[in-house]
Amino acid sequence: MEEEVADRTAAINSEQVEPQEQSKNALKKAAKQKKLADYNANKSATNTTKEAGRAAATKATNPAPKKKMEGAALIGIDVAKEDDFSAWYAQVLTKGEMLDYYDISGCYILKPASYFIWEEVQTWFNKKIKSIGVRNCAFPLFVSQDVLEKEKAHIEGFAAEVAWVTHAGKNPLEKKIAIRPTSETVMYPYYAKWIRSHRDLPLRLNQWNSVVRWEFKHPQPFLRTREFHWQEGHTAHLTKEGAGEEVLQILEWYAGVYEELLAVPVIRGTKTEKEKFAGGLYTTTVEGYIPETGRGIQGGTSHCLGQNFSKMFGITVEDPSNREDDKKPALHVWQNSWGLSTRVIGVMVMIHSDNRGLVIPPRVVETQVIIVPVGITKNTSEDEKTKLYSEVDALATVLRAADLRVETDKRDGYSPGWKFNDWEMRGVPLRLEFGPGESKGHYVTTSRRDLPGKDGKGQIQITELGVEVPQLLETIQADLYRRADEKFKSHTKQITNWDEFVPALNAKNVCLIPSCLTEKCEDEIKDMSAKKDGEGEDAPEDAKAPSMGAKSLCIPFEQPEGIVKGETKCTNPNCGNMAEKWCLFGREFGLHLN
Template identity: 55%
Template sequence: MSDIGALVSKLSTMGFSDPPVEHAAVDSVDQWAEALSTVSGLPSKYTLTKTLIFKPKQPKSEAIAPVVVIAKDVSATNSKTIGTELKLKDLRFASDDILSGIFQTAKGSVSPFALSQVPKENIGSVRVVIDKALLNDTTGKIAFHPLDSSRTVFISNETLKSFIKSVEGLTHVIEMDFAAAAAAPAAAPAAAKASRPAAAAAAPKAEEVSGTKLGLDVTKEGDFSTWYRQMLMKAEMYDNYPISGCFILRPLAYFIWQEIQKFLDAGIMSMGVKNSYFPMFIPGDVLEREKDHIEGFAPEVAWVTRAGSTELAEPIAIRPTSETVMYPYFAKWIRSHRDLPLKLNQWCSVVRWEFKNPTPFLRTREFLWQEGHCAHLTKDGAMTEVREILTLYRRVYEELLAVPVIEGVKSENEKFAGGDATTTVEGFIPATGRGIQGGTSHYLGQNFSKMFKISVEDPESTGADRPKLFVHQTSWGLSTRTIGVMAMIHGDNKGMVMPPRVAETQVVIVPCGLSSKQTDEERCEIENACLNVEARLKMLGVRAEADLRENYTPGFKFSHWEMRGVPIRLEIGPKDLVNQSVTFVRRDTSAKGQMAFEGMEAAIQLLLIKIHDEMLARARKEMEDHTKIVLKWADFVPALNKKCMVLIPWCERSECEDQIKARSTRDELQDQLEDEKEPSMGAKSLCLPYKQPENPPLVHGQTKCVQCGEDAKRYALFGRSY
């Protein structure tokens, strides 16, 4: 039952009558509570819940036997306690593949209703544990997500009981008193407590060591998805919006996008590209003209069907991309080979009404991008541009964002619909072991020019009946996904780590060492020194800010600017004034040092360059260390499980790629990971890298495809991906 309408219809037979409430998509209970706080007309009393899915440790030969826990959000659902109750060992959170493959759901959207989506062959092994406090509370409604974290339904506990009973084949259902279970450990013998070594008793908690207690509640290593959203939210990079899948870009993030715009605009203009703007509305009949192209976008197209109270005669689409918007005008404007090349770009937003889990910057229903569309007389001219643009995209990542990427061409399965070839820059997120597409530049061939009749007379021919030549076209795009990739790679457990060239504030100056002992004159002297440093740096174009807020301690200010990723912090106190120096702290490494007032400007500029270069070098080493050459299938999935991308000799056949994805997914489910928090999905081709391995190893003297054994054409990069 993947359809929300079908679920609501089923619940209506069990006493449920209110429609689902829509709100911003959420990943946690805290976000859920915040999202609901903006919605009116909710029940006067309701209880938030959590639905957790665990998998016990078991022999590989046995079928997967998940445990579904349904509880109040405040109940202590200890996995060890639950395992003891069910006589199961080592309960761990289920992997993404179990969530999607068995329950047809994803993190953030899990609820009891996913039980209706479990295949018949699996439902008999599923165990359900329900919080007694949830079933016994009759004072209000119970809140759940109806298969989608951007909606909430409020049902009674009787409706919940009826739903659980209605799941055909579900036989293992127990009630558990989590409150009593949580209280039980308090009665542990005092002797047991006394037996702890003194060193252990004195050791600080993990979150205190990592610096997350006052900032982030989770670590990058422990819960990457929650860490990512929480880091961006607390760094004030984005905020949620009432329409699911839409997010607000706050100034810190928008500044990054503006820096990317400046860099890329200068690059494309030097190539002769001119900026333009086309309307965002597309007539339905125009969108349908290129069925092969639009087929991939069709499920994501948003339509306008009404203006005020009047139904439109024909629905109007909101652009998911602009080929069908722009190319009728290419046909109108290109009348001769002298009009070529025509090179246009537009900075705009597009709307793709995706129904997968929205993720800020990575997967959103509206996002900002640039899209270039160009027409050339020859294929050579078009292909030259495709590669020049790809080089520009690589430079955006490496020269601005300190993110290494791999340049290559997409496989036939992964190329742009309606095009002849797609080139790409691929990034890598070490924390999850997944690749991520960073930007694409397409050679469209003559497919669109034939569809839209964009042609010129052959300039090499003479006479009255010169043959028509269809132009060769390109399209290319880079989006605000760049910001998400940068944040995922560089962010840490204190928050954002900004590459200096896109940091809104590159240097923050904080007065320190002040106390009640200082006179007003002494305090004023230190603050003036901070302002003087700020002015000197700004004169050289360094984006500096003196934080002179009196109602915050230096420690609070340190955390504030660390969360926002400011590359350099300067501290100025009474001793610094005496020594005519400042203390500097690097955000990326936390390294400290002293810097003389004299010549400080040049030292800061060199340090900003050094920070960028070292951030890029560290990220590149991480990527290289997690890229493995694999020559036999037995090593393929184990390499993925070690959070690596793999380079394999490949035949480049589409059917072989389908088999790789299916086979790696199946092998993963059969051979469960020891750590369930590792990524666990099938692999797909990321690209065929332009830079092939040096002195590549051979198999039996002849390179064969790892999957099918046929002759390999070149090495391909495969991996799990976003």
């Protein structure tokens, strides 16, 4: 790892509901109960939030054909992922109990199921960063106008989204106060105060907080929200090399959050000059891919800020090489900032979940195993029922002893089939079914959430439960990653001919192309790859293509062969410059840098 980080530092520096038998009357009753609960839970948001109003208006004027959803749709998801991705996403999150809408547009309530995932990310990442001396802290959420505007190039990227406090009760403030969109300008005046010597370096601080960016585009839960939760690390170093090592180490840990915890593949790379963090020296990034939309999505960013902020805020130390009589000027420190937000949850949901609801990787899900009693009928005696429930509790005890998060579903009034669909909608990775047959045979029936129908079915002997269930969960985790990785790779096209570029984008791919990496060229590529009004309406590959043009996602660290310096031309036919690197372009969820 150290050699890899060093090498990269140097390079930078120079996606069928399982059929269940149940009576129609019971199903109708359950469906009515569920719909009533959903209606009451979402009534306020449906009627008051702006995004819900816009969605309702759109559907009323342009009703889209919906795939008929069977089984679970009666109590759960009633729109297919491939038909209306945005509506599907909203239903998966709300009916899966991940979040609820708030009465302020663009703000959302993170319910325990989603916040648990965020806590798992926090625990994993905290352990990593503390191993290199990062300490957690908390700074105020308010920023004075003077301080916020001190670094013009930095704040320019956030200016239109800053939320301001102008009144205290009925009294106007003498000077309005900003709510932090990020914390560079909040923290750095105090870095100048605290860093008095090179012996105070490196200073490595991190906050787990929320920030506010008052976007006026269409909000999307977890992806584009006006308040979002994240961590933001801010560090100061004596040398550029020391700062660069940390930038790449943090980026690798961001990739680990996605790949090891969330089973989401990402590409590591550097942002172009056009797309880098405003006011920084360079930006590294992990980039993901959403198959149903064909769009790339930024996963997390780690920035080297250079000395720009230290010069602005006067963060200096004496040169440690100075001798007594030397009068070398003070050194401005080298700074980094890095951030990862609850966007990770939205990316995970979009990639893994399906038309039955959520699919959540075992390592981060709140409930890893649900045990559902089956085979209980009107002819089952109370003693038989009590005995079966006692055995179910014993199974749960065995699994908890194996350090698994387990729940049992002994709710009365619901058929096993209804329960199956309910837990599938919530994304529990593994269901264990246990009835009189299983009890007699000393086994449990298993059903994997990530595989439909018979493909996900199996059996485990009770004597092997504590070993085989953890192993099966790890298999589910690995299979989720493998399938997502295969899809990402199959939709990453290496292209050198411009005529192939836009068709590839329209076929929901991201494209690696030889690029000169200039801002002018990027602007032209974005304009030329945008779908103009009336274009492509008869072409099947364009039917659902987004209208936006492609932008640079990153310059991947892993560069394919094929570019010859001074000989390989930039893919943009209007450019005329020679290519510098392979650059990943794609249509993207319009999101700010972390």
